[in-house]
Amino acid sequence: MIKIYNTLSKNKETFKPIKEGQVNMYVCGMTVYDLCHIGHARVMVIFDMVSRWFNVSGFRVNYVRNITDIDDKIIGRAIENKESIQNLTQRYIHEMNIDAEVLGVIKPSKEPKATEHIKDMISLIQTLIEKKYAYVANNGDVFYSVRAFHQYGKLSGKSIDDLRAGERVDIDQNKLDELDFVLWKSAKPNEPSWDSPWSKGRPGWHIECSAMSSHYLGHHFDIHGGGQDLQFPHHENEIAQSEAAYDCKMANYWMHNGFVRVDDEKMSKSLGNFFTIRTVLDKFDAEVVRFFMLRAHYRSPLNYSDSHLDDARLALQRLYISLRGIEINNVDIDWQHPLAHKFREAMDDDFNTPEAISVLFELANEINKNKSELLATLLKGLAKTLGLLERDSELFLKGDKKISLNIDEMILKRHEAKINKNFKEADRIRTLLLEAGVVLEDTAQGTIWRKE
RNA sequence: GGCGCGAUAGCAAAAUGGUUAUGCAGCGGCCUGCAAAGCCGUAGACGCCAGUUCGAUUCUGGCUCGCGCCUCCA
DSSP, rough: OOOOETTTTEEEEEOOOTTTTTTEEEEEEEOOSSSSSSHHHHHHHHHHHHHHHHHTTTTEEEEEEEEEESHHHHHHHHHHTTTTTTHHHHHHHHHHHHHHHHHTOOOBOOOOBGGGGGHHHHHHHHHHHHTSEEEETEEEEEEEEGGSSSSTTTTOOOOGGOOOOOOSSSOOOOOOOOOOOEEEEEETTTTTOOOSOOSSSEEEETTTHHHHHHHOOOOOEEEEEEEGGGGGIIHHHHHHHHHHHHHSSEEEEEEEEEEEEEETOOOOTTTTTBBBHHHHHHHHHHHHHHHHHHTTTTSEEEEHHHHHHHHHHHHHHHHHHTTTOOOOOOOOOOOOOOOHHHHHHHHHBTOOOOHHHHHHHHHHHHHHHOOOOOHHHHHHHHHHTOOOOOOOHHHHHHHHHOOOOOOOHHHHHHHHHHHHOOOOHHHHHHHHHHHHTEEEEETTEEEEEEEO
């Protein structure tokens, strides 16, 4: 039985699917006008892990992660770059896919784009207008009437009267109530637009997720996820739109992953303290980045720094070293094994990956002692459920970094020096290699090497 | 002003009303020509003050500090 911390109830709850054996999950994805940063990577990796675990647990997973390909920032960036919006968004969707793949993120079942569902959004807005949850302003904008939806605030725990409208963003003068949010924006000159009953314009930010989730997963589905910063207003507004329009609960479980931080501050575009996935991958192996993310609980904040990544690198190295030289033909998991059981218990408890990973280290310790092929198989199998240790350990340990020295030749020379008891020469060669980032290990089977 | 989250050893990070988390780093040993890797051992922790309890890092209250949200955000 899988337990999930539900933001809606602020409690861990036992997961019960709407349809037996099936999980319908919607996750808010990226707005594509720039390269993804580490915060985006965390969302992708975390929900990939969640989706994998449901799969391992025997569920069919229908995982939808949307792509926002029309919004103010995209329009702004396209103008700045003097390129078409399509050109811009296509390019960054491509870049995002590259990042996701390197990080071992399995493609969601569906990745719908907002611009492909404008019709769905228009009809949803129409329904909301008919049901008096939305109104058309004089300028052709359509707004959601927040006070009409009595449960507004149930997800984020906010009370309408306590909200400070306009605290950080200017209030639109066309709104009847300052808390109302826009469903449809009439287009300004030269802006991309679609025809609608109210004005030539484009959708507001929140409506796409209500429209697309219901289109692919139905009005009522199992899990809705995203970054913690989407809890309010985005997810709150999604609930207001969907539940008002369809008269049923939108999602049973709401999952929010914690922020990535830099120097104890949230990493964000507006603060400018972000690192793109690309820059991080210049310095660290993608699997190290993935491991780093899974080593913390998904709801906890995750402090990003080079030294933390380095720490993760060494830890992951330990796991790969334990698998070195052991032939593994399959990755079947013997769930009867006590450590496999412990792993499962940890994962079932709100996806406690730090605890699950600690089990991997217990296995590594045993394997180092007895070189057990059985345990190595188990280690690889369990790690695979997290998308880890999927490479050949030699490939990981040697790395793909080009080294100009002829390592094999130098090892041979050092071997000869050792035979002649010329340890000074042997050590000189070893130091030379070490300076190039190559560590030698003398084993009973001969000298082997790995990158530092 | 409202709402919420957090504080665990040098660093990172879990669990737990009593008993080894785990990883990196440290210390002692084994192994090694010396290392590396590995193994064995070892040290080091629960922000502060009360309360509940036989017993609190864990539960409750208060305090301090940090972080987040209050219509840009993963």
